[in-house]
Amino acid sequence: MDVAIRKLILAAVTTGEGEVSGVPVFHAKDDEQKEFIATTLSRVLEAVAHDLGNGVYILVRH
Amino acid sequence: MNRDLTAILLGVVMGTLARFLMLRRDVRQYPSYPHSVVNHLALGFVAATLGAVAVPAIAAREFTAVTFLALAATQFREVRNMEREMLKSLEHSQLVSRGPDFIEGIARTFEARNYLVMLVAVTASGISFVSGSWLIGLATGVPVIFIARRLMKGRVIGDIARVRSARHRFEGPNIFVEDIHIMNLGLPEIRETYHRLARAAVLEPFDDNGREILANVGQRQAIAHDTATLLGIHRDVDTAEFTPLLRRNPESGRVAMLIVPIEPDEECLLEAIRNVPVLESARVKPLAAKAGKCASD
Incomplete structure (x- = not known):
């Protein structure tokens, strides 16, 4: 049987401190910068940016 | 001769x-x-x-x-x-x-x-x-x-379900087609594109057989592929957000489709969905069995 990781959190982008761990975290100084970083990362990683609702964006490869 | x-x-x-x-x-x-x-x-x-x-x-x-x-x-x-x-x-x-x-x-x-x-x-x-x-x-x-x-x-989707157009809406970062949650979109820029260009449809199965056919993930992928091929798709390799998605309401068995087509004509979208073949591997007939029939009451 093939075992493969289908969904994967590649990175997280946040403006807060200490909210995320375990994945590469990009800290932005404000929301505008957070969106810019998330857009760039989603294009580069071919991933989708999801909003967790607590100010954290995660980039997920589907 | x-x-x-x-x-x-x-x-x-x-x-x-x-x-x-x-x-x-x-x-x-x-x-x-x-x-x-x-x-x-x-x-x-x-x-x-x-x-x-x-x-x-x-x-x-x-x-x-x-x-x-x-x-x-x-x-x-x-x-x-x-x-x-x-x-x-x-x-x-x-x-x-x-x-x-x-x-x-x-x-x-x-x-x-x-x-x-x-x-x-x-x-x-x-x-x-x-x-x-x-x-x-x-x-x-x-x-x-x-x-x-x-x-x-063989049969087509139009034979097993009523296909009609529907409206999509946002609740925060989450996009819905009627009451069916489609996905979470983080970036405002992507949400804006969806707001402007996305088209939605709802597939309502005629009976329990149709419901189970539409539950098949492969069948839904076939619908997404065929529709995207016929109407064009507003995406490239680096914009995975624009992949057309079909999600199901587990209670009613209705399936909602959301797509950002190049050609925004709704009637053509419905026509494209109706003509997708019902896959042999997705074809099931719970109504032909006693248990399936009695459960459908």
């Missing part, structure tokens, strides 16, 4: 013609490149020849000739493998993939079509041989071609 030869020739011509007519339906499901057309016509010709010689061979007491039919079956299974492998290897180059169920369905169809060609050839040549008149053979072969085409047509 003697009777054997007339029968065989008629069988070969009718069989090859049958393959050609069946090829015309492939344009949408599968790109009929000129070379693919030649491949399939050639195989159809081989199938027709094998079918056409069967009856004259038996009449000539050449029973071993019939074993060639078994050889043909092996050959055509190879056709199925060839198609499957080819479509699988092309899958990575598709913006919206077909999915393994659709590929299997297409591969199976290609194999089955060769058997149908053999059936047409056997009938046309057999009748022509037995009756001694090629005209009677022709008169039997033509209806067989049409019956074969009709039998293989």
Whole structure:
């Protein structure tokens, strides 16, 4: 049987401190910068940016 | 011209013609490149020849000739493998993939079509041989071609579900089509594009059989692929957000589709969805069983 990781959190982008761990975290100084970083990362990683609702964006490869 | 030869020739011509007519339906499901057309016509010709010689061979007491039919079956299974492998290897180059169920369905169809060609050839040549008149053979072969085409047509989504247009809306970063959650979109820029260009549809199954067909993930992938191919898709390799999605309401079995097409015409979108074939692998009939029927009350 093939075992493969289908969904994967590649990175997280946040403006807060200490909210995320375990994945590469990009800290932005404000929301505008957070969106810019998330857009760039989603294009580069071919991933989708999801909003967790607590100010954290995660980039997920589907 | 003697009777054997007339029968065989008629069988070969009718069989090859049958393959050609069946090829015309492939344009949408599968790109009929000129070379693919030649491949399939050639195989159809081989199938027709094998079918056409069967009856004259038996009449000539050449029973071993019939074993060639078994050889043909092996050959055509190879056709199925060839198609499957080819479509699988092309899958990575598709913006919206077909999915393994659709590929299997297409591969199976290609194999089955060769058997149908053999059936047409056997009938046309057999009748022509037995009756001694090629005209009677022709008169039997033509209806067989049409019956074969009709039998293989299968059902489409429009036969199992009502397809209607719907509205999409955002609740924070989450996008919904009516009450069905589709996905979470983080970036405002992407949300804006969805707001402007996305089109939504809802598929309401007519009965429990339809509900289970639409529950099949492969079937939904086939709908996404076909629609995206027909209407164009507003995405590139680096914008995974614009992959068309079909999500299901587990309570009612309704399925919502959200797509950002290049051509925003809603009526065409509905038409495209209605004409997606129901995949053989997705086809289930819970209503045919006692438990399924009693559960549906």
